Amino acid sequence: MSLPEHDVHGLTAGYAVDALSGEERERARRHIEECADCRRDLADFRATAVRLAYAQSERPADAVWERLRATVPTVRQLPPETADSLPAAEQGAGAQAPPRPSGESGGGGAQVVGMAGRGRLRRRLPWLLAAACAVLVLVLGGTVLAMAQRMQEMSEHSAKVEALLAASDTSMSEEPVSHSRAQATVFASERSDMVMVVVKGLPPTPEGMGYQLWYVDDSGMRSAGMLERTDEGVYSGMAGDMGSAEQLGISMEPAGGMPEPSKEPMKVEL
């Protein structure tokens, strides 16, 4: 059953103070999503309610914090919700999501599926760091502990990571790795001239070998260093001097790296 228009607008105050029953609440929520006036009212009313709450301020027993401190480290944190801006993390929201099939659709040759442009993946910046972290959780399939450990490892070059994640033009996208079942999550900033890539699904390399990252542009390929392997079989790397690279290449090479790829690398779109 649907309400007359004015009635739906009239639910906002009740919604703001949770004075609606379950069904009304849902109807109000849907309406407010789509009504700019009601959204403004809601923000006002909620801010007003904050003041009403503060007037009731009361310190809880210390035991509440003691219990929280003991329990939350075992509580898995959800990745950011980014359905509007970030297809990659849509998969992140359901951590079990299978890899996109796009990489297997073509018939030979470089199977590179391009994105419609980085711009559309641009995100509100302060949340990039959280997004990056969510990706790490996702790729590590992991526990909070694994994530914390990984962040610690990364913090060795954290200044660079932060600079990249903080750059105003940094984009984040999830791309298939051609000629493989692997998926790459790519953070790139033209302004900072840097790229960070996290690759999941590459087969482990034999002893003495590793994966080398390449920048691919009109003039050929340049080394962007070796990818590091984590215990979980995820490879990641970070490199500057991206220049006008259009793709990343990944090839298996001797662990020390080669000046040129010894065979045609797998490709990831930038």
Added chain:
Amino acid sequence: MAQVEQAIPAQPPRRAQDAGGAADGEHRLVALLQRTALGELAAFEEVYRELSGPVFGLVRRVMLDRAQAEEVTQEVFTELWRLAARFDPDRGGVRAWALTLAHRRAVDRVRSEQSASARMEVAGRLAPESSAPDDVAEQVEHRLEREKVRRCLRRLTEQQRETVRLTYYTGYTQREAAELLGVPLTTVKGRLRDGLIRLRDCLGVMV
């Protein structure tokens, strides 16, 4: 860029000065929440220090029972920890987010556990006096804020005040409030809306 600089580095801990919502306190909370989203317990503790007073006070006001209110407070902060990365600054501040979550949880809990009539019985009699924080400066802040809110509540009409109290502080639905007060639902809706608008203006709420 400025936004990021505020958001990423750890600022030195500072006492919550403003109960209402001065922008710097909000920036600090956003930064703390962001670090919480990265699994940083120390940042989460700061968030807790800033918000546990109003969260617990509000939950207790709705639930009345202290032990239950502490339980719900713990649940609320566990949710904040879990959902920290989902906080959307475009949709209002950290305080509003946390307190909305707290209020909803408290209200849902009392509604499922106590009948409207049982709540009605105690609602009138018991409005626990909230205890002030330990810190003297905070005490003063707290008292000033509380006085201001009281003053503004007094400026509402009797009916508006009653409606705001029954819904927000006691957890009644508009419908239950209408029944209790013996007036049509549309009347309650109007009183609530007008009451909130008047409060907003009196408190100088800026969004």
